[in-house]
Amino acid sequence: MQQDPPRRSNRERSQSTREKLIAAARRLFIDKTYAETGTPEIVAAAGLTRGALYHHFADKQALFQAVVEREAQAVAAEIERRADTLHDPLEALIEGGNAFLAAMAAPGRTRLLLLDGPAVLGRAAMDEIDNRHGNRTLREGLAAAIETGTIRPLPLEPLTVLLAAVYDRAALAQETGADPQDYRRTIAGMIESLGAAAGLSRRAPRPARR
Amino acid sequence: MQQDPPRRSNRERSQSTREKLIAAARRLFIDKTYAETGTPEIVAAAGLTRGALYHHFADKQALFQAVVEREAQAVAAEIERRADTLHDPLEALIEGGNAFLAAMAAPGRTRLLLLDGPAVLGRAAMDEIDNRHGNRTLREGLAAAIETGTIRPLPLEPLTVLLAAVYDRAALAQETGADPQDYRRTIAGMIESLGAAAGLSRRAPRPARR
DNA sequence: CAAGAAACATACACTCTGCATGTAATCTGA
DNA sequence: TCAGATTACATGCAGAGTGTATGTTTCTTG
Numbered sequence: 001m002q003q004d005p006p007r008r009s010n011r012e013r014s015q016s017t018r019e020k021l022i023a024a025a026r027r028l029f030i031d032k033t034y035a036e037t038g039t040p041e042i043v044a045a046a047g048l049t050r051g052a053l054y055h056h057f058a059d060k061q062a063l064f065q066a067v068v069e070r071e072a073q074a075v076a077a078e079i080e081r082r083a084d085t086l087h088d089p090l091e092a093l094i095e096g097g098n099a100f101l102a103a104m105a106a107p108g109r110t111r112l113l114l115l116d117g118p119a120v121l122g123r124a125a126m127d128e129i130d131n132r133h134g135n136r137t138l139r140e141g142l143a144a145a146i147e148t149g150t151i152r153p154l155p156l157e158p159l160t161v162l163l164a165a166v167y168d169r170a171a172l173a174q175e176t177g178a179d180p181q182d183y184r185r186t187i188a189g190m191i192e193s194l195g196a197a198a199g200l201s202r203r204a205p206r207p208a209r210r
Numbered sequence: 211m212q213q214d215p216p217r218r219s220n221r222e223r224s225q226s227t228r229e230k231l232i233a234a235a236r237r238l239f240i241d242k243t244y245a246e247t248g249t250p251e252i253v254a255a256a257g258l259t260r261g262a263l264y265h266h267f268a269d270k271q272a273l274f275q276a277v278v279e280r281e282a283q284a285v286a287a288e289i290e291r292r293a294d295t296l297h298d299p300l301e302a303l304i305e306g307g308n309a310f311l312a313a314m315a316a317p318g319r320t321r322l323l324l325l326d327g328p329a330v331l332g333r334a335a336m337d338e339i340d341n342r343h344g345n346r347t348l349r350e351g352l353a354a355a356i357e358t359g360t361i362r363p364l365p366l367e368p369l370t371v372l373l374a375a376v377y378d379r380a381a382l383a384q385e386t387g388a389d390p391q392d393y394r395r396t397i398a399g400m401i402e403s404l405g406a407a408a409g410l411s412r413r414a415p416r417p418a419r420r
Numbered sequence: 421c422a423a424g425a426a427a428c429a430t431a432c433a434c435t436c437t438g439c440a441t442g443t444a445a446t447c448t449g450a
Numbered sequence: 451t452c453a454g455a456t457t458a459c460a461t462g463c464a465g466a467g468t469g470t471a472t473g474t475t476t477c478t479t480g
Contacts, residue, residue, distance in 0.1 A: 008445095008446095009446080009447095010445085010446055010447075010456090010457060010458070013445085013446090013457090013458065013459090014457085014458075017458080017459085033329075034329075035245060035329075035330075038435075038436060038437085039436075039437070039438095040435085040436075040437095048459080048460090049459070049460050049461075050437090050438090050460085050461095051458085051459050051460045051461070052458075052459055052460080054437095054438070054439080055457090055458060055459060055460095056458090056459095059437080059438070060436095060437075060438090115328050115329045115332075115333065116329050118325050118329070119243075119244075119325050119326050119328070119329030119330070120245075120329070122325075123325065123382055123386065124386060127386075152399060152403055154395075154396050154399045154400070155392050155395065155396050157388075157392075158380075158383070158388070158392050158393045158395075158396035158397075159396055159400075161379060161383060162376045162379055162380065162393070162396060162397065162400070164379075165375045165376055165378065165379030166372045166375055166376060168375065169371060169372055169374075169375030170368075170372065172333055173368070173371060176333065176334060176337075178367075178368070182365050182367075182368050183368045183372070185364075185365065185368075186364050186365050186368035186369050186372060187368075187372065189362060189364045189407075190364070190369075190372070190400070190403075190404065192407070193362055193400075193403040193404045193406070193407035194400065194403045196403070196406060196407040197399075197402065197403035197406040197407060218476095218477090219477075219478090220425090220426060220427070220476085220477055220478075223426090223427065223428090223476085223477085224426085224427075227427080227428085248466075248467055248468085249467075249468070249469095250466085250467075250468095258428080258429090259428070259429050259430080260429085260430095260468090260469090261427085261428050261429045261430070262427075262428055262429080264468095264469070264470080265426090265427060265428060265429095266427090266428095269468080269469070270467095270468075270469090
């Protein structure tokens with residue numbers, strides 16, 4: 001009547017408990033806030049003790065960082081899944097943005113990546129995470145669009161950061177019940193304006209696509 | 211050798227201690243973080259006790275909200291001080307934006323208004339504060355620019371929110387050592403693009419001003 | 421000036437975090 | 451294969467912080 005422990009390797013054990021901790025923490029960090037979630041609650045939900053937590057993570061913040069890192073990676077993966085079949089650079093920008101907004105609609109992602117993340121880990125740490133996962137495709141897309149003269153030539157780094165901020169804000173807005181289409185159209189208008197203005201400093205504006 | 215208490219009215223007393231609490235809290239919330247600052251530390255810096263704090267404020271968060279509210283008001287005041295002498299709507303937008311960035315350069319403001327504020331009080335509460343103090347001038351400026359055909363007609367509310375996000379992000383960037391001129395020029399380029407694109411859907415683009 | 425209220429101080433109960441210590445499971449090498 | 455070392459985890463403890471209940475002083479009011 002006593003099932004003995006299934007003799008797992010140490011690597012398996014660690015991997016498994018880390019997984020449980022991250023999963024339990026993620027759910028709680030999403031349901032409540034980072035500040036409102038205590039480590040006793042997390043380990044209880046994971047079926048472990050605080051000893052396990054502090055063995056695998058330096059502190060509560062390190063666990064949070066692991067959760068955030070995963071979430072950023074997941075968002076980036078969802079975007080790149082749709083970003084393959086892309087032709088026109090301007091259309092690629094718009095479509096990539098829509099994919100981002102769709103990915104950020106998953107419950108709790110805005111809280112993790114846009115609210116608690118910057119506050120707890122700091123803007124610098126979030127920038128580092130974003131540059132490692134997300135923003136790269138955006139930056140490359142903008143670079144391509146500038147190269148081909150599709151949009152107005154502006155400093156790449158600021159443009160990337162600022163446009164990312166626009167999308168972040170739209171992700172937050174669409175969570176508070178604002179009309180998503182309204183925001184998507186507005187962003188599209190802003191980007192298309194950058195395209196139309198390219199004609200002023202380079203050549204004639206491209207004809208409308210449809 | 212004993213100077214007796216100067217017989218102040220109750221309103222004066224309350225006003226005074228509230229002031230002390232907010233000032234002390236502000237400094238600490240700026241030097242460290244909201245989470246890292248304890249109420250014992252705050253009241254010690256203010257020369258009071260925790261009893262006074264919890265008499266005037268519901269909890270630590272309410273004190274923080276008071277600090278944030280003041281800061282938002284201060285930023286709005288600094289902007290409107292420069293926003294009086296404005297003629298051309300597009301120039302008004304650019305100049306107002308520069309005034310915002312200058313105001314946000316005051317140490318700690320980004321942390322209060324852009325990092326801890328949203329995380330602690332929530333996006334909805336920050337929106338409410340922003341709409342009461344800041345964003346109003348931006349929204350009105352954009353409305354005027356759209357009315358006169360200076361910039362492309364886009365949904366006002368989303369455009370206001372997204373442009374505010376752009377400025378917020380620029381304020382954060384200029385704090386991490388990024389070249390401020392680089393960001394200002396990029397934002398100016400984005401807004402001017404909205405202006406140039408206005409000609410596509412309305413009438414001929416306005417001539418350059420200088 | 422006495423009764424009440426407001427402003428503040430003190431004391432307490434509770435919770436959380438991080439670490440130190442203890443124990444069981446796994447790994448290593450002779 | 452087995453004893454020692456190492457890793458994975460549990461338990462216990464000290465410090466600190468939050469919110470509230472209660473006590474004390476100062477002001478207000480009829």
